[in-house]
Amino acid sequence: MIKRINTSRFGEIEFDVDKVILFKEGIPGLNHLKKYILIEGNEKSPFHWLQSVEDGDVALVVADPFSFKPDYAPFIHENILEELEAKAEKDLMVMTVLVIPGDIQKMTANLMAPIIINPQKRLAKQVILDKGNYPIRFPVFEALKGKGA
Amino acid sequence: MLVLTRKKDEGIMIGQDIEITVLGFEGDKVKLGINAPKSITILRKEVYVEVANANREALSSNLPQNIELEDLFR
Numbered sequence: 001m002i003k004r005i006n007t008s009r010f011g012e013i014e015f016d017v018d019k020v021i022l023f024k025e026g027i028p029g030l031n032h033l034k035k036y037i038l039i040e041g042n043e044k045s046p047f048h049w050l051q052s053v054e055d056g057d058v059a060l061v062v063a064d065p066f067s068f069k070p071d072y073a074p075f076i077h078e079n080i081l082e083e084l085e086a087k088a089e090k091d092l093m094v095m096t097v098l099v100i101p102g103d104i105q106k107m108t109a110n111l112m113a114p115i116i117i118n119p120q121k122r123l124a125k126q127v128i129l130d131k132g133n134y135p136i137r138f139p140v141f142e143a144l145k146g147k148g149a
Numbered sequence: 150m151l152v153l154t155r156k157k158d159e160g161i162m163i164g165q166d167i168e169i170t171v172l173g174f175e176g177d178k179v180k181l182g183i184n185a186p187k188s189i190t191i192l193r194k195e196v197y198v199e200v201a202n203a204n205r206e207a208l209s210s211n212l213p214q215n216i217e218l219e220d221l222f223r
Contacts, residue, residue: 029201079188
């Protein structure tokens with residue numbers, strides 16, 4: 001079934017309800033919103049949008065954390081696999097929420113709380129890692145410079 | 150909010166699996182011991198609040214259209 005929603009980022013968009021990703025608990029700070037769609041950037045883009053389908057004003061920029069932090073290794077407890085109805089970690093997609101201020105050089109990524117998605121079951125959760133000591137505001141550009149990019 | 154008064158070495162149970170014990174006091178600090186299943190995430194509240202703040206802040210992220218940025222990621 002196709003539905004429509006008015007969004008502040010993309011204007012009126014259509015989405016397939018079968019593609020909706022369910023965050024059973026919402027995400028911290030936005031606990032009342034459970035349903036999002038992933039609007040993927042073009043093929044070359046590392047950036048995607050998580051657009052709420054319950055509140056058109058709510059959209060988050062997310063990115064593949066491994067693109068700028070190749071050694072990122074979030075520990076996913078098996079309980080989270082269960083919660084997301086995944087058999088193995090490889091079935092899961094890991095995304096990180098970006099905060100992009102006016103000065104883009106100051107962009108940060110929340111590596112402490114990755115968004116874990118099971119694309120098959122369309123279930124997701126923002127997991128706050130209690131191990132690994134990853135920062136909430138990881139400076140993306142510094143990491144890219146370090147990479148020699 | 151439920152308010153309980155406990156002495157040192159006393160505890161509370163939350164459900165059947167989560168046990169919180171008051172281990173002691175040092176000045177204005179309370180030391181708590183927590184027994185809970187591994188599957189339960191235990192966080193200092195300020196960490197959760199910080200993640201919530203970062204999420205709300207992320208709502209005003211701006212992705213510029215002329216993204217040379219994308220090249221940087223490759």
